[in-house]
Amino acid sequence: MLQAVLDDIHVPRVDPGRGRPRPDAVLADRGYATTVIRRDLRKRGIVAVIPEERDSIAALKRKGSTGGRPPVFDAPAYKGRNVIKRAFALAKQWRGPATRHDKLAAVYRGAIVV
Incomplete structure (x- = not known):
């Protein structure tokens, strides 16, 4: 992949x-x-x-x-990977996008961008 x-x-x-x-x-x-x-x-x-x-x-x-x-x-460049992993983990735990209650794609995308 x-x-x-x-x-x-x-x-x-x-x-x-x-x-x-x-x-x-x-x-x-x-x-x-x-x-x-x-x-x-x-x-x-x-x-x-x-x-x-x-x-x-x-x-x-x-x-x-x-x-x-x-x-x-x-090693210093690899430590920057931690920031990205934490950002994805935070987005995954946020219930708004996880449950997908937003009906409009623009609102859903706005939530993800924020």
């Missing part, structure tokens, strides 16, 4: 013009720490800010120098 989501992303520009089709980085949790996803992001020129799984780190250490270099991880 990640490839389909990345194909639909358009990052808006500050100045006038069309949105660019690729983000600077993808912040994801350990569930997306696969070789296929990392390879696809690298091919698209997107930085992957994904922590490595614990068992993968242990396997690399066991192999020693033949295990290869572990992927680079930007």
Whole structure:
């Protein structure tokens, strides 16, 4: 699904013009720490800010120098992911959009935007 989501992303520009089709980085949790996803992001020129799984780190250490270099991880950028997760959790707990009592789509969308 990640490839389909990345194909639909358009990052808006500050100045006038069309949105660019690729983000600077993808912040994801350990569930997306696969070789296929990392390879696809690298091919698209997107930085992957994904922590490595614990068992993968242990396997690399066991192999020693033949295990290869572990992927680079930007911890300060990953901490910003917490803000987004909390915002989504807050929106999910709000009963207004959850029960969908609003009859008009514009009112429902306004609630989500707020």
